[in-house]
Amino acid sequence: MKLAPFLGCMIPIKYPQMEAAFRRSMPNLGVELVDLEGFTCCPDPIYFKARDALGWLTIAARNLSIAEEAGLPLVTLCSGCTATLKEARFLLGEDEELRARVNERLARIGREYRGTASVEHAVVVIRDEIGMDAVRESVKRPLEGMSVAIHYGCHLLKPSQIMHVDDADYPSILEDLVTAVGATPVAHQEELLCCGKGCLDDEMPVEMVYSIFSSIRNSEADCMGLICPTCFSSFDLGQIVVGRKKGVKFEIPIIYFFQLLGLAQGLPLEDVGLHLHKVKADDIVARLPSPA
Amino acid sequence: MPADKSPEPESDERVVLSFELRREIDQIIGGNHHNYCYQCGACVAQCPAARFSDRFNPRLIMLDLLLGRADKLLAADSPIWLCTNCYSCYERCPQDVRPVEVIIALKNLAGRKGVAPDSVSLLTRNILKTGYSGVVTPVVHKTREKLGLDPLPEPPVDEMLELLDSGSDERDASAGPREEKTRERSHGETPAGNASQRRKK
Structure with a gap:
């Protein structure tokens, strides 16, 4: 199974040990991690969103559009990234007018949000796609x-x-x-x-x-x-x-x-x-x- | 659990309703559901900020908004900044008010009026400068190398900045909120129109 990891900021910068553990344990579950280029901060769902909600949504949509282009599901490691990217998908799905406004901005950089890429936290992908059996089988100790x-x-x-x-x-x-x-x-x-x-x-x-x-x-x-x-x-x-x-x-x-x-x-x-x-x-x- | 004190006026004080704040909040993402609040208080039951502080009560924040009390909600010591962003109120609300999102919309408005705390802008500025919320120091590179990880990618900051309107963010706070406001208006949601639209789903 191919998955595109969305690492965010906090894990690769403050706690890279979490990234290391993730990158080394996922292949043992039969997952191939495909790193995509061009991501920015998700952006952060607490402060950035509180400062500029429309900017927050648009930057999130840009990140999602990168996965859409690659045709790969995004897997997140951080609950904050999960919150931002999934809420962005939800808002852009429930409100067509809002989606048009966001796409108007994305057009400035030649991008479009289509809503075709899925986003899930890695633990959810394990439970729903990979299966608990694969986890148990990978355990040596x-x-x-x-x-x-x-x-x-x-x-x-x-x-x-x-x-x-x-x-x-x-x-x-x-x-x-x-x-x-x-x-x-x-x-x-x-x-x-x-x-x-x-x-x-x-x-x-x-x-x-x-x-x-x-x-x-x-x-x-x-x-x-x-x-x-x-x-x-x-x-x-x-x-x-x-x-x-x-x-x-x-x-x-x-x-x-x-x-x-x-x-x-x-x-x-x-x-x-x-x-x-x-x-x-x-x-x-x-x-x-x-x-x- | 702290006492749920209603801000009821003294007997000789009159409540003055103002719709200005409500109209402004309606135009910001996440703000427009505040109209559905019927003050049941379900949001308070599991709110950790209400549990640990008697200065925070999501129901009273919604009430102040319904009354249009910008003087309280957009003050420097506004309770909105005590919200822990846990989303329990969103989970509990029987009216889909999404109180935490309304509070975030209020924070956006506070930022536009220049009354948001500095710490909020600090993280935002990091993101706009580097594409990362955290500060990348030489120690970060060294730790990653020791763990056998690839170097950190450089996010395309310019492309990200293209997506923001000046005036709506840290890039050009001095330009004022006018341009952004016009764009927000073009979203064209009136409280009534919005309600009927939402109820369709």
Whole structure:
């Protein structure tokens, strides 16, 4: 299966270990990644969209038109890119007048949005196209005994009329994926709470992160598993900052799903880049069986 | 859960309705559904900002908009910037108001009037300059190389900038919003026309 990855900004710039883990684990699921040229920032669904909504939509449409031209489905790694590109598709599909205005602008650079390229987050492509069996078959070292507190993040699921990923209140996609790599998903009270990154307040995000981490600590999970780089930025360094303010030490490693997948496929540790995280996962990785 | 205090006027204070703000919001992407709000408060129940702060309540933001209170919503300390963008309100709303999108439309208007916080413009400026939201430092290149990844591609910034109208964004904020406004108007959605259009689906 050929897929065109849309990497966005945060992953290739701030967390390239996530890109490395993705690029190395997907071929083991029978996927050929075809990099397309000419993408820009999706653009970001919080700040850019708040500054210039029509510009945001038009730049997103331009990115989509690149995949249309190549005739390949786009696969996203970041919940923010997923939100922007899927919402752009939705808005341009529901409002013909808006689509005409966007295409009027795209014509300036000889492009057109036609709405023919699909966009899905990589975990959705795995569940719906590749299949959980392929994940299980790719596993050489099941992550047995590793308990993973799930964090969904907001933009993979909501709004469900656009995302069409899962039940926004009772999702199971991440639990199923974590189970497929041999680990044990751990439910906790705050697994659907927002990470707070999109809020321009100083105090509120601190309380939100504190709430999430207190909830995970109560669950006694070994680590947190997630799929969103923005949530990761709130949690990896964030738990240290929040812990200092609150006088507690959480030390809960945050692991991106494709790093879990890579570990389970027996990839070397450096290849999935866990050493680049602030909160180290050495202890839980050391407890894993060696690859078969 | 914080108390859901309605901004009810003192007995001798009169509520003055203004439609100006509502008309402006109607012209911005995502703003036009605010007309459907019937103040049920479903948006508040799962709102994390309402849970963690008594300064934020999406129902009251919609009410202030329905009353046309630009003085509150476009003030420097407007509650709109406390929204976490989690989309729970969009998920919950029985009227398809899409409150978070209405709040984003309000943020667009605040930007045009020059009252948006600097931090919002900072990230936007990065994107317009480099095509990336983040800053690419030498450390980034080195880390990627160590991980065995290809060098970062250079996004076609000029092509991206071609798509923006001066006046609508950071490129030429001093040009003012006039040109953009005319274009937005050509979208031609009146609240009534819009409602009938939406209900067809």
